[in-house]
Amino acid sequence: MTNLLEAKGLHAAYGETRVLHGIDFAVRQGGVTALLGANGAGKTTTLRAICGLVRTQGELNLNGTSIGGLATEDIVRLGVAHVPDGRGTFMELTVEENMKLGAYTRPANQAHADFDHMFDYFPRLKERFKQQAGTLSGGEQQMLAIVRALLLRPRLLLLDEPSFGLAPLIVQEIFRILRRIRDDAGVGILLVEQNAALALEFAEDAYLLETGRIVMSGPAADISKDEGVRRSYLGY
Structure with missing residues (x-):
């Protein structure tokens, strides 16, 4: 499987x-990588x-195209969608209006055709x-944030703490849908x-x-078996 995103020697600063401090990582085409x-x-x-929201040095390539130094809106147009920590939902707007904002880079008739597909999920x-x-509810807001990102028809989806603050059953439902x-x-x-x-299971x-x-x-299955990871992050 080829790499969709590659980072080499990536530095970032505020x-x-x-x-x-010079990290290397990759996300495979159609694969899931946990950080x-x-x-x-x-x-x-x-x-x-990756989204161009902080000052960076190093290489960032999306499908072989350098995105390092590009403006955030240009990175979005290349197919990167970000669901931030805290969801980033526009609380004063309706669900419909939030979804329309998610599809702002696309013709209106194409975006509306995707709405029913999102409602299937x-x-x-x-x-x-x-x-x-x-x-x-918090779970519904997270669902809306994911839908808003998917309406961009991204090649790469960045998810920041999608389970945070949600009940276990809602988390299970969201990750089941993410697998679909x-x-x-x-x-x-x-x-x-x-x-x-x-994360390691997904x-x-x-x-x-x-x-x-x-x-x-390495492979998520191997990292989940590492004794240090088990003690520090998995609790057993």
Whole structure:
């Protein structure tokens, strides 16, 4: 399987504060890669670096095209969609309006044709189509954030803590749907997830990030068996 995204020697900084120190990683075409690490390790910064939201150095290539240094809107147009930590839902707008914003780069007739497809994945959102997003439950808001990203028809989907603050049954439902999306659309997924057991079960490949450096990488199944990972992140 070929790589959709490749990062080589990626550095990232906020002003004078360096967060990533020359990391290498990849996301395979149609595959799921998990990025693990403690709070403050640089996971969210990695996603922001891919989107052009922080100052970076090094190589970032999407399907062989360099995206390092591009404006965020140009990276989005190349097929990168980001579901940020905290979901980024526009609370004052309706579900319908949030979905239209997600499809802003595409002709209106194409975007509306995808709405029914999204409702097949997330039927609750069809029931709440005219409802203000701020009145949705946390799980429904996360579903809406994922739908908004998918309406871009991305090649690469960046997910930042999709399970955060949600009940276990809702988390199971969301990840079941994400598996369907991966299989149906062939989209590559880079997943940042504090629930390491969940992430390693979902992903094929994984990287462990500590203080801005990759300290372990390989098949997710192998990393889940590592004694240090089990003690520090899996709790057994």
